[in-house]
Amino acid sequence: MTDLIAWRRPFDAPIKRFQVLGERSSGTNFVDVLFKRNTTLQPTKDYGWKHAVPQFTSVLRDDLIIVCFRGPESWLRSMYAKPWHVPDSLVNVTFSEFLRAPWVTVMDMPGAMSAVGARKSLDLPVQGDRHPITGMHLENPVQLRNLKNAAFLGVLERGCNVALIRHEDVTKYPRETISKVCELFDIPVNAADDFVIPTRQLGEMTQRNVEGLRRDKVATYSDDDRAFVFSQLDHDLETKLGYGFSI
Template sequence: MPRFFPIDIHSSKTPNIGEFFVFGERNSGTNFADALLRNNFPQLSASANDRMAKHGFRYGWKHGFPQMIAAPDTTLAVVMFRDPERWVQSMHRQPWHGAKHLRELTFSDFLAAPWQSIVDEKNFGITSGADPRAYAELQWDRHPLTGARFDNILQLRNAKSAGFLSLKNRFSNVIFARYEDVANAPAEFINMIGQTYALTARAKFVSVDQQRGRKSDGKFVRHVYDDLTQTDRDFIWSGLDTKQEEILGYIP
């Protein structure tokens, strides 16, 4: 049986978990992790998800910089990361909320393009196309302090990862995990969470076989990506914060 290795775990002395929330960039397995926890911990099935409620997102936009109004000790924060090479390939294939022109670029041009997102779905609280905010630039993907656009998707990752890592200073109970580890050992992931946070999982493990963890999206089929060219790989790693990637476990 494979052993699950999280990046980092923080647990209060007497965890009293009443809900969880999953954070992480797009295409990093957040929906997969969310579905795993809902399927296997019945007591957490009513936790807030990534759908905007009447008064907004409960803990902020899960793909954004930390912006929750509070981080209760009873909330378990689950933070997901993904291998940077596969992540940028997945973002090129499906750049959720990315501006239209980004979707038309070759992979190499996509890597180097200034990042821009748009408000393109009702889940941002825009219910009508007549709303002047509809299809305007999504400010949550700009630098949270300066308001500047990121020079490229790699700079976006550097900043977002720093924001996600800061959650250990905000929540008393938080686990940082790599998508690859969770996907390869989902039952071990659930067992580890149960043991660490004193949560009782279902007697029989319930897997997640649907795309994005949703039946409406159909059965999950793993996408096979082409090998990166050396030029693209060099560009990616020259733009990444390597000290941060080492913390995430993507540099041995």
């Protein structure tokens, strides 16, 4: 399967740059490397921290926004395994506790998070993880998913060049998925024999020890966990993205 979730191309200008957006653990690093290595497009970070609710003021006619999504079941497991930017109190918890915990994050890597003031922002709240209207943190990781994915899906209506892709498609069929995007936007792409697929693991947590006596070695859903996640998910949104979650 190499169909995109959706795409828009309102401008005829040749695409020159790209930026990948998407929540953590959705394949953004993988997709970024695929486009860097297999097209002549230049990467940009002009549109802010890739994991934040999009708040850019405009998107240039010759730029392409690529947004990555991932199914809820594997995404939550990955978020537990790699708890980026969360305080220690959210690391040493069981998977069940993680699913139900308020989503609170701090600026632990401000230079990589498009932060104003860089090191001056260290340990301050991550504004890109807050609700953009109320300013409140989200009640749990599932609510974070609902908010972020609704915002990322909304990029389709921003009047810009945009392609929405699934983590499951691009990891299983990387060349076909990237080639499909390039076909739709008239972007030259490496031929099959020259197509480069990253082999090393991307997005690993190398600057933090993820450990604790309470942590589960394997994130496994109990029946209660599945019922909780099901109760929290925005199922209409999941359907639009091509996903589901059963109990």
